[in-house]
Amino acid sequence: MSNNNLIKGSLQTIILKLLEENEKMYGYEITQKVKELTAGEIKITEGALYPALHKLEAEGLLSTEIQQVDNRVRKYYSLTKDGQKEVHSKMSELQSFVENLQRIINPGLNPELKF
């Protein structure tokens, strides 16, 4: 994932969350969306993305549907029911992780934190 080596597992959360908002995306589209949303600061590499998508599919969180567009194959991913549940779980994990991180790193901050 680009020059930033700061996650591990948050790629899954990103994928699931984007699919919650867009309900149907293909791999290349995801890389472009993330690049766009972060002004090019986070670039998801294909070597990270495709294995992650395959794993989420194998876990039953994503389903696929292949479409032909202009002689090019696109593999669309969407959330399964399990996937829809998992988004919320992963999101609250991420939120509490970031909050804990702030408690460690921003010691002077007041107790009520907003994410």
Added chain:
Amino acid sequence: MSNNNLIKGSLQTIILKLLEENEKMYGYEITQKVKELTAGEIKITEGALYPALHKLEAEGLLSTEIQQVDNRVRKYYSLTKDGQKEVHSKMSELQSFVENLQRIINPGLNPELKF
């Protein structure tokens, strides 16, 4: 690092930041401090911590000083000059990463974000 599998490299940032605030800490103390600050939600394992400390020392970011306390050996770590510079660098990396993460997962949020 505990049940939370969400970072990679942020352990280094945590260590450096704690040492910026406390200027001298030993390994076990770091694990306890993190546990305390996060109400037990993040537990840094020894298998993650000690290799990370050794690596930071090998990179010249930390220096060590061994003390004998009650027949027990303590290895105190403190920031070198390079380490002091690196804290700021690592912190701004982490901050911009979290901001980018929010841009991806909180699409409805207004542009000015606070960390």
Added chain:
DNA sequence: ACTATATACATAAGAAACTGATGTATGAAA
């Protein structure tokens, strides 16, 4: 006396997630 827990260090096997390279294939632009 024995066991468990806390303090304090360390290593090591294996798992998981990533980077960077490579490969295939189409289409458009220079």
Added chain:
DNA sequence: TTTCATACATCAGTTTCTTATGTATATAGT
């Protein structure tokens, strides 16, 4: 015709983590 963009995929190697193990001292409980 070479490069870039689109679109998929795999794979070797690296880094970072988990879990287990090991050493050693001190204290508290049974």
